[in-house]
Amino acid sequence: MNKSMLITWNIRGLCRWEKKVVVRKLVTRTKSKIVFLQETKLRSVEVKTISQLCGRRCNFEFKFSASVGAAGGLISCWDSSFFSNERCVIEQNFIGLIGKYAGSDLKCALINVYGPNVASERRVFFDRLATLISKIELPVLIGGDFNIVRNAEEKIGASFNKKSMAVFSEFIEGLTLIDPPLRGSFHLVELQGSTIIQQTG
Template identity: 35%
Template structure:
């Protein structure tokens, strides 16, 4: 399976959508989490302008004002949706990877910038994920916080919000996968696969 998580910082203009489509076509991913699209509505026509084939389904979380919005798109020949849920600052899709023949929970996160609001998101995700322990799960997105000061240029000490994020990762047992591109996408323990 090939999953792309991308903070696109807006999909309002045609040039940006063409650029996104070009990257998705090149990567030939099975699923994509598009974060911060800044759109209040997402139509099948808009998704078709982004996806590289006619065989897709999608789910989305509407934006609040000029920020937010998560769009999750997947190739229907690779992933079958069982259920989806919109949580504050997160979009959850539960389904089955068809070729690999296993069920999983995928969570796309676009966390707020404020540390107190982030704590609420981590607590909510922890509660949600603890109810899904019978399936493999993957958490990806834009967390708007780093785990260690070494992950951010010019940061020399741990902030309380970094500590809260790190404790959340430890409590739910997430591990950093060796991925292409940027680091810091967190995944449920391998014993759940």
């Protein structure tokens, strides 16, 4: 499999044109095949929106989860010449794409996440996500903003909910997921020939 780029970014609102231009420049520069955006704050997404984000001359398909008021909102885009989506699961806090890489029999799941900010909702969220991953029984790649860290050192100057941190660690360890180390404001990971970029701030 050729090296390909996946971008996952908490965009903190996509209503302004300037934000869309920044995303498009990044997608163009990195030649990304998959784009996960969180906290779009959009209640609807059209083909025109994806063209503004990924360029007019592209084969990008998309799924979205609408924001609730001005909170949340997810967009998952993928180049159909790279990934073929067969089915999807869309909920308020995640979009799960299930399909295979084009030109191969390698099936997998790609999950875009924006976790709840309310501590009391996190256990239900992680249980629901763990159930989905366990049922599909496929290699899975998860990107996004969980709105929680595993260690206090990962976010300086913030208050922490130790119970939520424990729930997050239990989720990762229970599914034997790999949690890549944070480097500056991005995650840079080589995984199955794909590089994941996650902007955290």
